Amino acid sequence: MPRSYPEFIPGAGASLVTKSVLTSASRIRFVHRKPSRQPADNGWRILGDTDTSDYLSNTENWALADFNELCAIEPALIGIYDFPVGSDLQIAHEGRGVVIVDLTSGREVPRSAFYVPPRHRAGQEE
Template structure:
């Protein structure tokens, strides 16, 4: 890294871990799918993030996923802060276009405000 690291903001104290693909972390893909599963580990908040370039083959390789603090993901894509408190079973698609950045509930098709 270098002598100077970009300081990452902490938005939510003790937010827990989230599993994301390395492509999101490395910036080679953007957040596309965001869903919440039941977690058996208290340090895991259940959120999972998949990038727009992630193929099924890529996802099948466990080495392409990593656990990061939720705040790390929020520094990459701040929109996740707006859905942090949604319940287990939430399944969202992240959209970004000329109308803005927002989530769509994949079960209902409704835009999340």
């Protein structure tokens, strides 16, 4: 069965995500990168804005999803794809658009730090 979302990042792998995000009950708000547990695991853990501690503690509320599917839900994820293990970020939807905040420093991540997929890099042909 063909996927219903584009491949933004070739070979992006899979991430753990809360089911509230996958069902659109929640908007992606927090993203953390842990060490990979399996070869296909890219280490990203994706949480929604309505997820509570009780919700997160129930393993039935988590699912594995292709990172490209999550990028289709929240395109801001494309820019953080290659951030290192230990990254702890918040995606905020503000009046001026989407901003990504590094929760460790409390600072907005500059656009110059974002990942650019290979086909969108300067000098690359489609």
